[in-house]
Amino acid sequence: MDDADALFKALADPTRRALLDALSERDGQTLFELCARMATAHGLTSSRQAISQHLDVLETAGLVTRRREGRYTFHDLDTAPLAPLRERWHHPDERTPR
């Protein structure tokens, strides 16, 4: 699976997109906080284990990084993998030199 496959796979799930929405509000969230946000703000009732597995997929795609700080683990959003998508396809008009 190349990088683009991992990225599109990661984005092709509503719970994973909701996790990215939650992380776009604030970096440094614990698994507990993300689960609470999924249940309250997004109306999703996935188990903690399911949320953790979704985070694994997002981490593989480079969209989420896990940061260990002492005994805690925090999750941060990384939007860098999205940038190549914006550059990959342009409408033909945009390519025509003026």
Next chain:
Amino acid sequence: MRITLTSVLVDDQAKALDFYTQVLGFEKKHDVPMGDSAWITVVSPQARDGVELVLEPDQHPAARPFKEALVADGIPFTAFTVDDVEAEHTRLAAAGVVFTQPPTRMGPVTTAVFDDTCGNLIQIQSPVSE
């Protein structure tokens, strides 16, 4: 049958008594020597006849792995109600308390999560005032 006691597993009872009284603001209610440890409870000054929190030693071999696993995932096993989570966050953070989650709206409540320095994460919560 009534619920009058609840417990928190602490790694050091003396340190816990300091934190729960000096920092959080609870009051010691019982301190009964029990061999190697003591039976220590604290209460809220807002409810001295209310539920007592037992500062229970976490000496059982299963206790610490259990606590560490909860902390690693950011899970508060114990929660307290406060009038205003934002104000408590400001007060406790100024006192050096480490928060793993700042005040955040979670449906009908605002919650925050802090480290009790005794191996536990604690949630404080207050109803959202519209």
